[in-house]
Amino acid sequence: xxxVITQFPRKVRVVENVFIPMPDGIQLAAKxxxxxxxxxxxxxxxxxxxxxxxxxxxxxxxxxxHAYWAGHGYACLRLDIRGxxxxxxxxxDEYTPQEQQDGVAAxxxxxxxxxxxGNVGMVGISWGGFNGLQIAALQPPALKTIITVGSTxxxxxxxxxxxxxxxxxxxxxxxxxxxxNNDLPPDPEIVGEKWRAxxxxxxxxxxxxxxxxxxxxxxxxxxxxxxxxxxFSRIKIxxxxxxxxxxxxxxxxxxxxxxxDVPCKGLIGPWAHSYPHHATVKxxxxxxxxxxxxxxxxxxxxxxGIMDEPRYRVWMxxxxxxxxxxxxxxxxxxxxxxxxxxxxxxxxxxLNAGGALEERKRRTAPLPICSPLWVGMAAGEVxxxxxxxxxxxxxxxxxxxxxxxxxxxxxxxTEILGAPQLxxxxxxxxxxxxxxxxxxxxxxxxxxxxxxxxxxxxxxxKSHEKPVRLRxxxxxxxxxxxxxxxxxxxxxxxxxxxxxxxxxxxxWPSPExxxxxxxxxxxxxxxxxxxxxxxxxxxxPFGEPEQAAxxxxxxxxxxxxxxxxxxxxxxxxxxxxxxxxxxGHTELSDINQTVDxxxxxxxxxxxxxxxxxxxxxxxxxxxxxxxxxxxxxxIGRMTCDATHFxxxxxxDLYENDAKIFTRSWxxxxxxxxx
Numbered sequence: 001x002x003x004v005i006t007q008f009p010r011k012v013r014v015v016e017n018v019f020i021p022m023p024d025g026i027q028l029a030a031k032x033x034x035x036x037x038x039x040x041x042x043x044x045x046x047x048x049x050x051x052x053x054x055x056x057x058x059x060x061x062x063x064x065x066h067a068y069w070a071g072h073g074y075a076c077l078r079l080d081i082r083g084x085x086x087x088x089x090x091x092x093d094e095y096t097p098q099e100q101q102d103g104v105a106a107x108x109x110x111x112x113x114x115x116x117x118g119n120v121g122m123v124g125i126s127w128g129g130f131n132g133l134q135i136a137a138l139q140p141p142a143l144k145t146i147i148t149v150g151s152t153x154x155x156x157x158x159x160x161x162x163x164x165x166x167x168x169x170x171x172x173x174x175x176x177x178x179x180x181n182n183d184l185p186p187d188p189e190i191v192g193e194k195w196r197a198x199x200x201x202x203x204x205x206x207x208x209x210x211x212x213x214x215x216x217x218x219x220x221x222x223x224x225x226x227x228x229x230x231x232f233s234r235i236k237i238x239x240x241x242x243x244x245x246x247x248x249x250x251x252x253x254x255x256x257x258x259x260x261d262v263p264c265k266g267l268i269g270p271w272a273h274s275y276p277h278h279a280t281v282k283x284x285x286x287x288x289x290x291x292x293x294x295x296x297x298x299x300x301x302x303x304x305g306i307m308d309e310p311r312y313r314v315w316m317x318x319x320x321x322x323x324x325x326x327x328x329x330x331x332x333x334x335x336x337x338x339x340x341x342x343x344x345x346x347x348x349x350x351l352n353a354g355g356a357l358e359e360r361k362r363r364t365a366p367l368p369i370c371s372p373l374w375v376g377m378a379a380g381e382v383x384x385x386x387x388x389x390x391x392x393x394x395x396x397x398x399x400x401x402x403x404x405x406x407x408x409x410x411x412x413x414t415e416i417l418g419a420p421q422l423x424x425x426x427x428x429x430x431x432x433x434x435x436x437x438x439x440x441x442x443x444x445x446x447x448x449x450x451x452x453x454x455x456x457x458x459x460x461x462k463s464h465e466k467p468v469r470l471r472x473x474x475x476x477x478x479x480x481x482x483x484x485x486x487x488x489x490x491x492x493x494x495x496x497x498x499x500x501x502x503x504x505x506x507x508w509p510s511p512e513x514x515x516x517x518x519x520x521x522x523x524x525x526x527x528x529x530x531x532x533x534x535x536x537x538x539x540x541p542f543g544e545p546e547q548a549a550x551x552x553x554x555x556x557x558x559x560x561x562x563x564x565x566x567x568x569x570x571x572x573x574x575x576x577x578x579x580x581x582x583x584g585h586t587e588l589s590d591i592n593q594t595v596d597x598x599x600x601x602x603x604x605x606x607x608x609x610x611x612x613x614x615x616x617x618x619x620x621x622x623x624x625x626x627x628x629x630x631x632x633x634x635i636g637r638m639t640c641d642a643t644h645f646x647x648x649x650x651x652d653l654y655e656n657d658a659k660i661f662t663r664s665w666x667x668x669x670x671x672x673x674x
Contacts, residue, residue, distance in 0.1 A: 002545035008071025010035035029086035033070035038115035044299035051084035067548035111142035125149040137234035145298035156223035165460035166507035175210035176617035217672040219464035232259035244271025248383035270329035277545035286543030310335035324389035364520035375401040376503035389564035395448035418528030425522040433514035436503035454482035505603035509610035554587035573607035
């Protein structure tokens with residue numbers, strides 16, 4: 001837990017709300033933390049820009065971080081995106097050009113204030129990390145640097161929508177989450193009497209974003225917009241990119257380091273989807289101090305020494321037995337002066353007869369695999385927050401429906417850093433198929449821990465932009481990229497690679513159960529083996545976590561609508577996976593408001609029938625404040641047939657327990673080799 005700091009070099013004044021005008025007349029709402037003497041002695045500004053409701057959503061975290069930086073001489077702003085929280089206008093989607101242009105306008109306004117020195121930085125995790133990169137690519141003059149946490153350079157390849165060109169379980173799930181956020185009303189204490197008109201406009205405008213996302217099943221212009229990898233050269237300012245191995249965005253960091261031609265640093269710890277000083281997966285670090293060194297370097301021009309340290313620093317994770325939840329990952333910090341690194345040696349292992357994984361290539365008969373639909377049931381989450389049963393279980397369970405290749409016990413410790421790859425030669429008996437590839441750490445007792453995973457829609461084997469229908473029986477080549485990882489395999493353990501044609505519910509299955517034939521003699525696994533570097537022992541240690549005092553908060557955990565469970569009806573063959581979602585009871589005593597939320601996602605499938613795939617969501621969010629109580633309740637369902645996906649959603653909104661609005665959607669969207 002972070003140490004609370006109460007004394008700072010500068011006294012801080014908190015302004016609950018300021019409105020920032022946009023060129024079209026819309027006003028965006030921001031909270032401001034300001035050194036008391038900033039108008040006499042202007043300071044640089046730090047902007048965080050997300051839709052998660054500064055007033056009653058991110059209130060507590062915002063205070064602990066922004067008040068800390070403000071106390072060290074920065075003006076900090078937490079800005080609600082257009083149409084969210086207390087900002088005017090309407091929100092249509094994530095990462096839109098409008099959102100980015102609003103960000104550019106907000107930065108210009110901030111830089112022109114008499115308390116600002118004219119230098120602005122951006123910081124954010126997830127959404128705020130995404131738009132920091134996107135706005136940096138637009139090159140607003142006052143924006144001098146960004147810190148991006150848990151974000152991506154490629155909206156198609158690395159986000160919650162698609163995994164290797166397969167439809168991710170989180171696509172529908174995240175749409176339901178945002179729907180529950182988007183029609184909550186603004187606060188009359190901030191916006192005045194117009195709050196009800198703003199709320200009415202929101203509820204009538206709100207719709208399931210999945211209806212738009214599913215229209216873009218390949219990497220088209222929709223996903224390229226906002227993907228800074230399309231032209232890294234557009235970013236001209238220093239970038240600090242941060243994530244954790246337990247999150248699903250870590251692979252974007254080495255891509256940013258390789259693609260950006262600006263001062264840049266990358267940091268990956270053991271963390272889940274969180275800031276490094278508020279991590280559920282330990283060890284935490286003094287992240288606010290580390291960020292302060294970055295801000296001082298690039299916003300104040302002070303030499304802090306941060307750029308004298310290695311470009312890429314990661315937590316090398318030690319081997320652990322498989323568990324569904326980790327609160328600590330043993331390991332050590334290692335670093336590379338640049339990335340890609342000459343310290344990485346690629347080791348090729350061949351998939352040989354008898355399930356042998358060997359450096360020597362042997363002749364191997366073709367190996368067919370048609371995985372049962374229960375493979376992946378215990379795969380855990382795509383991205384993790386760290387305090388639920390979100391990790392994969394012992395991989396022997398999924399290995400029962402997979403092709404498995406295993407090395408002999410390792411003679412010496414082997415560390416990897418990077419993205420393993422499987423160079424696959426295959427044939428399919430159906431025109432559509434997918435593969436899931438898992439890299440596992442097998443202990444002497446036989447227990448198997450998943451190290452990293454990669455998926456590929458085999459119709460995308462040439463390109464995510466131009467998928468092709470497979471010719472049954474024809475041979476194809478593909479490269480399956482597994483997620484970047486840093487992992488140490490101990491001596492005596494074995495390295496295993498497992499290949500399946502199903503990974504439900506992580507990936508929506510192909511319309512037919514396909515048998516994929518793997519040509520082992522021409523298929524190999526490539527591992528990024530990291531050589532020992534004595535300089536690791538000389539790395540500057542991080543400080544202990546610190547923060548400013550939070551706003552008053554009483555947070556309870558009510559009984560969730562479900563727990564993370566997997567069930568299997570042996571009579572009907574029905575498999576059900578439950579995931580709890582947005583659940584909590586939060587009392588915000590300083591503004592006399594309470595937020596109650598409960599949500600669930602339920603994934604079901606019938607063994608042998610991929611067309612029975614179903615996702616169901618149920619979200620209930622209640623906001624209680626002195627003037628009224630409002631509630632959002634939405635129920636969603638996604639199903640399919642051989643040619644189309646079907647989306648059914650019902651939305652009900654309540655005020656003081658009376659239903660005031662209802663709407664429903666029932667749409668079919670054609671499958672595009674998905």
